[in-house]
Amino acid sequence: MKCTKCSQTAIIDLPQHNVAYCEGHFNEYFLNRVQKAIKTYSMVEENDRIVVALSGGKDSVSLWHALIKLGYACDAVFLDIGMGKPKLEELQEMGKKFNSKLFIYDARADLFGLDIPKIAKFLKKPTCSVCGNVRRYLMNKFAVENNYDVIATGHNLDDEVSFLLGNVLNWQIGYLTRQSPTLLKTHDKFVKKVKPLVLLTEKETYAYALLNELPFSGESCPFSKGASSLLYKKVLNEIELVQPGTKQRFYSGAMKVWNSKTEVELSECKVCGYPTTEEVCSFCRMRERLKDALGKQAI
Amino acid sequence: MKCTKCSQTAIIDLPQHNVAYCEGHFNEYFLNRVQKAIKTYSMVEENDRIVVALSGGKDSVSLWHALIKLGYACDAVFLDIGMGKPKLEELQEMGKKFNSKLFIYDARADLFGLDIPKIAKFLKKPTCSVCGNVRRYLMNKFAVENNYDVIATGHNLDDEVSFLLGNVLNWQIGYLTRQSPTLLKTHDKFVKKVKPLVLLTEKETYAYALLNELPFSGESCPFSKGASSLLYKKVLNEIELVQPGTKQRFYSGAMKVWNSKTEVELSECKVCGYPTTEEVCSFCRMRERLKDALGKQAI
Numbered sequence: 001m002k003c004t005k006c007s008q009t010a011i012i013d014l015p016q017h018n019v020a021y022c023e024g025h026f027n028e029y030f031l032n033r034v035q036k037a038i039k040t041y042s043m044v045e046e047n048d049r050i051v052v053a054l055s056g057g058k059d060s061v062s063l064w065h066a067l068i069k070l071g072y073a074c075d076a077v078f079l080d081i082g083m084g085k086p087k088l089e090e091l092q093e094m095g096k097k098f099n100s101k102l103f104i105y106d107a108r109a110d111l112f113g114l115d116i117p118k119i120a121k122f123l124k125k126p127t128c129s130v131c132g133n134v135r136r137y138l139m140n141k142f143a144v145e146n147n148y149d150v151i152a153t154g155h156n157l158d159d160e161v162s163f164l165l166g167n168v169l170n171w172q173i174g175y176l177t178r179q180s181p182t183l184l185k186t187h188d189k190f191v192k193k194v195k196p197l198v199l200l201t202e203k204e205t206y207a208y209a210l211l212n213e214l215p216f217s218g219e220s221c222p223f224s225k226g227a228s229s230l231l232y233k234k235v236l237n238e239i240e241l242v243q244p245g246t247k248q249r250f251y252s253g254a255m256k257v258w259n260s261k262t263e264v265e266l267s268e269c270k271v272c273g274y275p276t277t278e279e280v281c282s283f284c285r286m287r288e289r290l291k292d293a294l295g296k297q298a299i
Numbered sequence: 300m301k302c303t304k305c306s307q308t309a310i311i312d313l314p315q316h317n318v319a320y321c322e323g324h325f326n327e328y329f330l331n332r333v334q335k336a337i338k339t340y341s342m343v344e345e346n347d348r349i350v351v352a353l354s355g356g357k358d359s360v361s362l363w364h365a366l367i368k369l370g371y372a373c374d375a376v377f378l379d380i381g382m383g384k385p386k387l388e389e390l391q392e393m394g395k396k397f398n399s400k401l402f403i404y405d406a407r408a409d410l411f412g413l414d415i416p417k418i419a420k421f422l423k424k425p426t427c428s429v430c431g432n433v434r435r436y437l438m439n440k441f442a443v444e445n446n447y448d449v450i451a452t453g454h455n456l457d458d459e460v461s462f463l464l465g466n467v468l469n470w471q472i473g474y475l476t477r478q479s480p481t482l483l484k485t486h487d488k489f490v491k492k493v494k495p496l497v498l499l500t501e502k503e504t505y506a507y508a509l510l511n512e513l514p515f516s517g518e519s520c521p522f523s524k525g526a527s528s529l530l531y532k533k534v535l536n537e538i539e540l541v542q543p544g545t546k547q548r549f550y551s552g553a554m555k556v557w558n559s560k561t562e563v564e565l566s567e568c569k570v571c572g573y574p575t576t577e578e579v580c581s582f583c584r585m586r587e588r589l590k591d592a593l594g595k596q597a598i
Contacts, residue, residue: 168467169538169545171552231541235534239468242530246468253470 012207015244023211030208033199034066041181041255043194044072044150051148052076053139054102056086058209059154061216063197066208067152068098074152075101077142081108081134082115083221090215103146107138111287112294117223122293123286127223130286137283141274143191155195158202161247162232164254176258187266187275198251202233311506314543322510329507332498333365340480340554342493347448349373352438353401355385357508358453360515362496365507366451367397373451374400376441380407380433381414382520389514402445406437410586411593416522421592422585426522429585436582440573442490454494457501460546461531463553475557486565486574497550501532 001010003022010020014029021029038044052064054076067074076095078086088104095102111119116134120127143151160179167175183193197205209216224230239246268274269281276282300309302321309319313328320328337343351363353375366373375394377385387403394401410418415433419426442450459478466474482492496504508515523529538545567573568580575581 169549171549171556173556228542231538235537238534239530243527250468250470257470257472 011211012204014204016201016240016248018244026207027211030062030200030204031066031070033204034063034196035070037181037196037199038194041194041198043152043182043192043196048073048149049147050074050150050152051143051146053135053151053153054078054086054091055154056084056088056091056217057154057220058214058216058218059156059159059197059202059205061091061154061214062205062208062212063152063154064100065094065212065214067196068100075103075148077103077105077139079135079138079142080104080106081111081131081138082117083131084217085219086217087215094215103142105138105142107134110138112290114290119286119290123289128227131223133282133286137274137281140189140191140193144189144274148191149185150192150194152194152196154197154205156197156200156202156205157247157251158233158236159229160195160198161236161250162229164250165232165236166228168254176254179258180255187268189268189273190266190275199248201247310510311503313503315500315539315547317543325506326510329361329499329503330365330369332503333362333495334369336480336495336498337493340493340497342451342481342491342495343371343449347372348446349449349451350442350445350447351375352434352450352452353377353385353390354453355383355387355390355516356453356519357513357515357517358455358458358496358501358504360390360453360513361504361507361511362451362453363399364393364511364513366495367399374402374447376402376404376438378434378437378441379403379405380410380430380437381416382430383516384518385516386514393514402441404437404441406433409437411589413589418585418589422588427526430522432581432585436573436580439488439490439492443488443573447490448484449491449493451493451495453496453504455496455499455501455504456546456550457532457535458528459494459497460535460550461528463549464531464535465527467553475553478557479554486567488567488572489565489574498547500546 001013001020002008003010003025004019005025006022008022008024011023012026013020044050050067050072052060052067052074054060054064056078060076064074064076076091078088078091088102092102108115111134114122116131117127119134120130123130139151160181163179164176167179181195181198185192208214236247266275266277269276269279269284271280271284274281274283280288300312300319301307302309302324303318304324305321307321307323310322311325312319343349349366349371351359351366351373353359353363355377359375363373363375375390377387377390387401391401407414410433413421415430416426418433419429422429438450459480462478463475466478480494480497484491507513535546565574565576568575568578568583570579570583573580573582579587
């Protein structure tokens with residue numbers, strides 16, 4: 001297999017685009033796709049300061065690297081909530097090399113010293129829902145307090161179509177309209193959220209991380225076992241194998257039908273002052289329940 | 300495994316409803332589901348004369364049998380277009396037993412003596428698209444000429460969710476809004492079309508046909524090999540296995556979101572006078588192209 005752009009041996013084939021690339025042209029393609037997503041979905045404006053929500057996996061590490069390579073003013077933050085083991089020292093080295101900061105935010109102080117699995121157990125809630133709640137809240141808080149304009153997350157095309165399929169199968173229209181690649185800033189304390197990897201698959205972000213020798217962690221989250229999202233990814237891969245391009249068509253079509261730039265109407269949480277769609281935000285409600293649970297535990 | 304309704308041994312389990320049934324209670328359940336679909340989607344009005352579009356497979360034969368058992372005034376018609384080999388003599392016996400007519404409509408006279416696979420070859424069109432076009436047109440014509448009020452087809456839940464998934468993956472909104480279980484009569488020569496098996500799966504219609512010893516043909520269409528619909532059915536079955544009830548939720552949700560009773564705006568075909576959304580209907584356009592092709596073939 002030859003590279004579609006030059007005569008070198010290809011190292012990856014992308015049937016959805018009917019092309020194959022050598023290492024150099026794959027890297028070029030990858031950065032072009034990130035740039036295309038940013039333009040198509042109006043993710044970043046001039047002089048915006050971006051912070052990447054870094055989990056340490058292939059997606060967020062590739063995203064950080066790609067944004068730096070594309071010349072964006074961009075730092076990264078790792079939220080330490082007792083989930084995952086990123087290669088922090090090597091990641092810090094990488095940041096230094098590119099003159100980009102990596103913050104490590106020990107969030108356990110905000111969580112009564114507990115980590116996510118323990119909180120989930122206390123509250124009898126699914127780990128993924130607690131983890132998502134905490135991440136969304138604290139990432140936004142970090143970005144507000146440190147004057148970032150945009151939070152970039154590493155969601156790739158497979159993540160998005162898997163989420164989309166789940167929502168379509170259950171016709172959760174509310175979620176569908178909120179699953180946009182760009183969530184606009186609609187409140188002083190609500191930072192714009194963007195997903196610049198939505199035009200790239202898991203296979204592509206993995207290849208990018210490997211080829212560029214990025215210090216990512218190969219571990220998958222131990223709590224994802226048996227998750228619906230993995231089932232949906234599996235069946236979408238089966239369809240993609242027979243009908244290359246289905247994922248991309250499914251995603252782009254949905255964004256046209258349902259809205260790609262979402263404005264969420266927000267008021268202020270009565271407890272913390274951060275934006276919410278309800279009276280008290282879900283993070284504070286969780287903390288309240290946690291306080292009660294801990295109290296009971298102490299007795 | 301015991302029947303959920305009595306103490307007999309169950310012969311079928313239906314995880315999507317969290318029940319298992321013996322033969323008698325399964326038959327009762329099956330007829331109830333057909334009746335429920337008819338009521339929910341306003342398929343039949345009092346004194347309506349129904350004609351079942353009979354292919355001879357498990358679905359249409361079960362449908363005919365169920366409608367008779369439910370007491371509807373109902374006949375059946377088999378369109379002979381060179382596709383499939385139904386058990387016509389036994390079906391005619393079954394009709395006689397229940398005082399319901401079975402018509403055999405030799406459609407090849409309308410098609411220059413050709414059968415569907417030959418027409419598809421001549422026109423370089425997919426067999427399924429030619430077959431669908433011919434069936435829709437001639438079934439409607441038959442019903443109009445013989446004063447039936449409703450055409451009932453054997454589409455089951457698996458057919459419908461597979462079609463739905465294809466349309467959602469490609470966001471073919473036009474098809475989505477027309478994929479309703481009830482297509483209303485919107486023209487003198489356009490008979491109402493209904494799908495009373497939409498609340499029952501393939502497994503259930505198959506079980507009903509077997510248990511009632513119905514004379515159905517077990518052959519699947521030789522042209523369906525490699526069809527997208529089979530791929531979609533396969534992946535939906537994988538999801539259903541892990542998340543029972545997904546198909547039903549997906550279907551009912553779609554019908555709520557997209558409309559369950561569709562009114563199609565129709566004018567009259569300039570060639571045959573039958574209703575169409577265009578100037579000349581797709582059946583007449585096909586016949587024109589066929590005439591040309593046959594002319595060229597003769598030279």
